[in-house]
Amino acid sequence: xxxxxxxxxxxxxxxxxxxxxxxxxxxxxxxxxxxxxxxxxxxxxxxxxxxxxxxxxxxxxxxxxxxxxxxxxxxxxxxxxxxxxxxxxxxxxxxxxxxxxxxxxxxxxxxxxxxxxxxxxxxxxxxxxxxxxxxxxxxxxxxxxxxxxxxxxxxxxxxxxxxxxxxxxxxxxxxxxxxxxxxxxxxxxxxxxxxxxxxxxxxxxxxxxxxxxxxxxxxxxxxxxxxxxxxxxxxxxxxxxxxxxxxxxxxxxxxxxxxxxxxxxxxxxxxxxxxxxxxxxxxxxxxxxxxxxxxxxxxxxxxxxxxxxxxxxxxxxxxxxxxxxxxxxxxxxxxxxxxxxxxxxxxxxxxxxxxxxxxxxxxxxxxxxxxxxxxxxxxxxxxxxxxxxxxxxxxxxxxxxxxxxxxxxxxxxxxxxxxxxxxxxxxxxxxxxxxxxxxxxxxxxxxxxxxxxxxxxxxxxxxxxxxxxxxxxxxxxxxxxxxxxxxxxxxxxxxxxxxxxxxxxxxxxxxxxxxxxxxxxxxxxxxxxxxxxxxxxxxxxxxxxxxxxxxxxxxxxxxxxxxxxxxxxxxxxxxxxxx
Numbered sequence: 001x002x003x004x005x006x007x008x009x010x011x012x013x014x015x016x017x018x019x020x021x022x023x024x025x026x027x028x029x030x031x032x033x034x035x036x037x038x039x040x041x042x043x044x045x046x047x048x049x050x051x052x053x054x055x056x057x058x059x060x061x062x063x064x065x066x067x068x069x070x071x072x073x074x075x076x077x078x079x080x081x082x083x084x085x086x087x088x089x090x091x092x093x094x095x096x097x098x099x100x101x102x103x104x105x106x107x108x109x110x111x112x113x114x115x116x117x118x119x120x121x122x123x124x125x126x127x128x129x130x131x132x133x134x135x136x137x138x139x140x141x142x143x144x145x146x147x148x149x150x151x152x153x154x155x156x157x158x159x160x161x162x163x164x165x166x167x168x169x170x171x172x173x174x175x176x177x178x179x180x181x182x183x184x185x186x187x188x189x190x191x192x193x194x195x196x197x198x199x200x201x202x203x204x205x206x207x208x209x210x211x212x213x214x215x216x217x218x219x220x221x222x223x224x225x226x227x228x229x230x231x232x233x234x235x236x237x238x239x240x241x242x243x244x245x246x247x248x249x250x251x252x253x254x255x256x257x258x259x260x261x262x263x264x265x266x267x268x269x270x271x272x273x274x275x276x277x278x279x280x281x282x283x284x285x286x287x288x289x290x291x292x293x294x295x296x297x298x299x300x301x302x303x304x305x306x307x308x309x310x311x312x313x314x315x316x317x318x319x320x321x322x323x324x325x326x327x328x329x330x331x332x333x334x335x336x337x338x339x340x341x342x343x344x345x346x347x348x349x350x351x352x353x354x355x356x357x358x359x360x361x362x363x364x365x366x367x368x369x370x371x372x373x374x375x376x377x378x379x380x381x382x383x384x385x386x387x388x389x390x391x392x393x394x395x396x397x398x399x400x401x402x403x404x405x406x407x408x409x410x411x412x413x414x415x416x417x418x419x420x421x422x423x424x425x426x427x428x429x430x431x432x433x434x435x436x437x438x439x440x441x442x443x444x445x446x447x448x449x450x451x452x453x454x455x456x457x458x459x460x461x462x463x464x465x466x467x468x469x470x471x472x473x474x475x476x477x478x479x480x481x482x483x484x485x486x487x488x489x490x491x492x493x494x495x496x497x498x499x500x501x502x503x504x505x506x507x508x509x510x511x512x513x514x515x516x517x518x519x520x521x522x523x524x525x526x527x528x529x530x531x532x533x534x535x536x537x538x539x540x541x542x543x544x545x546x547x548x549x550x551x552x553x554x555x556x557x558x559x560x561x562x563x564x565x566x567x568x569x570x571x572x573x574x575x576x577x578x579x
Contacts, residue, residue, distance in 0.1 A: 088347070088494055089161045089174070090116030090297045091187040093260035094305075095268040095321050096154040097290030101125070103151035106158035109294075109301040110139045115349060116189075116297065117162035120173040124185040125153035126264050134159075134173040155262040159187040162495070172214040178221075181228045182237055183264030188216045189297050190257035190278040191493035193556055196564075198222070198252060219259060222249050227263075237266050239320050243330045246271045246318040250333040254556050256340070256492035256544075258313070260295045267322040270295040274333035275553050276315030277340050277492055277544050279354040283307035293321045298352040312355050338553040341533050341543035342494060345483045346391050346454045357536030360394055365532035366482040367395030367452070370524045371402025374450075374480060379520055382450035382478050386410035386443060388465060395482040396452035405450075410443035410472075411465070437465060445473030451518075452480045457496060459503035459516060466517045479518040484526040488550035489562050496547055498566045 090113025094102040106123050121142040122134025133147045139160060159174035177185040192198070192215035226245025227237055234241060246269065249259075256277035260270045272280050283302040285292045294302055299309045313319055316333030339355050340347075350360040385407050387396030400407035414436050443449075449469055456462050462479065469477045485504035490496040499505050503512055513521035526548055533543055546552045 088117060089159060089187075089189045090114075090301070091157065091159045091174070091189060091260055092294060092296045092301045093157040093187065093262060093268055093270065094155070095262065095293045095325075096156075097287075097292065098154055100154045100289055100292075101152055102154055102156040102292075103148055105292075105294075105305045106156050107139065107143055107148065108304055109296060110158045110160050112301045112304045112349075113296070113298055114139055114160055116347065117160040120161040121159065122161075122173045122175050123151055123156060123158040124175040124177055124262075125151045125156035126183065126185065126262060127153035130177055130179070130183060130185060130264075132175070132177070134175070136173065155185075155264070155268065157185050157187045157260055157262055174214065174216055176214070176216050176220050178224050181224065181231050182266065184220065184224060184227070184261050186216060186220045186223070186259060186261040188219060188257050188259045189280075189493065190273065191215060191255050191491060192218055192253055192257065193255035193491050193554065193561065194253070195255075215255075219249060219253055219257065220261075222252050223261065237263065239322055239328050242266070242269050242320050243318055243328075243332060246330075247332045250274055250316060254554060256554070258297060265323065267320060268293060268295070269318060269320045270313055271318035271332075272313045272315060274316040274335040275338045275544070276335075276355075277338055277553070279339065279343060279348070280313045281309050281353070282311040282313060282319055283309045291325060293325070293327075295319070298348055298354065300349050300352045303351070309353065312353075336542065336553070337540055338542055338544040339540060340492065340494075341529065341545060342455075342483075342490075342547060344533055344536075345529070347494070350391075350394055355537055355540060357533070357540075362533055362536050363391075363394040363454070363482070364398045365535055366454075366524060366529060367398025368402050369528035369532050370395065370452070370480050370482050370522070371399040373525060373528060374399070374403065374522055377522060379522055380448065380476070380478065381405075382476075383447040384408050384410070384443065385450045385452060386469075388451055388453040388461070389413040389437070392452050392454045392482065395454060399450070399452050399480060399482075403450075408443045410440050410449070411468075412438050412440060414438075437468065439468045439472040441472040443472075444469050446475055447473075448476040448478065449474045450478045450480055452482065454481070455483045455486060456481055456503055456512075456516075457486055458501050459512075462503075462516050470517070476519040477517070478520040479513070479516060479522075481521075481523045483529055484523050484548045485512070486547050488547055489566060490547045491552065491557050491562060491565055492544070492546070492554075494547070499562075 092106055092109035094105055096102045103123055103125050110121055118138055120134065120136045121139045124130060124132045131151045131153060133143065133151060135142045157175045161173060175185050175187045177183065195215040195218055198218045223245050226248035227241060230237055230241030230244060242263070255273065257273045258278040258280035262268050270280055270282060272278065279297060280295060281299050281302065282295045285307040294305065294307050296302055302309050311319065314331065315335055315337045317329060317331050319327065319329045321327050343354055344357065344359055344362045348354055348359045350363060352359050381403065382405065385396055385400035385403065385405050387393045389411055390413065397407050451465060451469065453462060466477050486496060486502050487504050489499055503515060507515065509521055526545060530543055534540060544553050
């Protein structure tokens with residue numbers, strides 16, 4: 001934000017849905033920062049220092065604001081006019097002892113999950129006020145010594161984002177926070193599948209306008225509505241009130257989401273969608289200043305900050321740490337656990353545990369299963385096994401062991417180039433593929449090479465790598481994939497929205513092999529993948545396989561909804577400006 005402050009239109013009305021005070025209709029203000037509204041209640045505060053937004057969490061007396069900025073009145077728009085910005089992302093929340101600052105730990109945690117999103121990063125902390133810094137770019141690009149020094153407080157949440165729809169805009173970067181009826185800062189991973197319906201319903205019933213195209217905003221709205229109801233009934237926010245607010249989210253918000261939120265002077269809450277599709281874990285750490293609590297999208301975040309993972313939050317479960325540092329949990333919604341198997345295939349770091357499953361061991365089992373399948377199929381036996389770095393290394397090593405073949409690192413990766421699968425657009429992906437990998441000719445020349453990768457989405461990376469292998473002198477190039485063919489869009493927050501994007505759409509195995517330019521291709525069978533995943537935690541009866549078989553566990557995914565998501569993610573609508 002520049003020194004001129006934010007420009008926002010205030011929409012009038014007597015009372016918002018939460019009973020908040022009204023502000024004069026159609027009035028605007030320039031030169032100050034206004035908190036995100038709840039109902040028709042808008043909180044006004046002085047503009048903060050450049051680079052960091054500081055908002056008191058208590059509600060001041062609102063007053064009519066005069067004047068219209070140059071250029072004419074500005075407007076806010078209903079949710080249906082926004083192309084939705086769903087996210088694949090990583091997050092961390094920390095509740096530290098009083099008097100401590102948690103921003104540095106949050107920063108370290110975000111570095112640990114940078115692989116989950118490279119488009120934007122943000123941190124929000126709370127002491128006597130909220131302190132916010134977020135923006136587009138990598139963690140090391142968004143934060144510096146100066147803005148980190150402003151992020152004071154013992155409560156905090158942080159987030160890294162990759163957008164799977166809409167644009168890469170600052171207003172969509174998380175964390176989000178509202179300051180009415182109480183201060184709440186929130187982060188999430190996943191996708192709200194009924195985002196448009198929720199936004200439009202609030203717009204039609206109470207004039208509520210969304211300020212971004214990020215679906216976290218509707219989760220935060222619904223949660224705050226629940227807290228407001230608690231305050232009306234009990235006069236305060238306590239543990240039961242927090243759980244009731246989460247129950248309200250489960251009742252209204254559909255899709256896949258894991259959420260962490262800090263509540264000013266109340267505590268920290270973490271919860272997971274009723275099917276447990278998106279991962280979230282919780283840990284504790286004892287120190288001289290007292291006990292700290294943390295939740296995160298992957299356990300590696302806890303590891304790097306010295307926390308002991310004590311709990312994987314289950315489907316439909318909420319965990320709350322109150323102001324006395326007491327932990328309470330509630331199972332609020334009972335649905336079959338259907339965690340995303342693609343987290344284990346590709347997305348998570350190998351040193352993480354998800355739902356008590358070692359990602360590293362699971363990928364080794366994927367490789368063992370593919371190796372056995374390769375032998376049983378009668379496929380040609382290669383001379384060497386070479387992984388496509390990085391996420392397929394563990395599986396490729398297991399393939400080599402199963403086939404009793406040498407394992408070689410034949411592709412050198414430039415580690416300063418991002419993961420191509422989570423590049424924001426196709427142009428970025430193509431440029432990234434060319435720059436990020438280079439073959440070692442010694443490992444390819446005059447050899448029959450088996451390349452192993454964890455998945456093939458569009459085929460761009462695989463096609464170029466096969467060409468590299470042939471240019472480096474490979475006699476034959478075989479390809480093994482440690483997951484089944486991707487065939488169905490993912491509405492739950494992974495960037496696989498359009499069926500036409502998949503190389504496996506309307507192609508059989510031979511046609512895919514021809515498209516890639518390989519001499520032989522084998523995908524791991526879906527049964528083998530699921531068996532290898534379940535071996536890590538046999539309490540999980542089934543994993544979400546939606547991207548492989550088109551079966552969506554939430555039961556609300558229709559052809560029309562998939563078409564709408566495809567339209568959004570293909571950029572067929574431009575973002576509508578908010579002024």
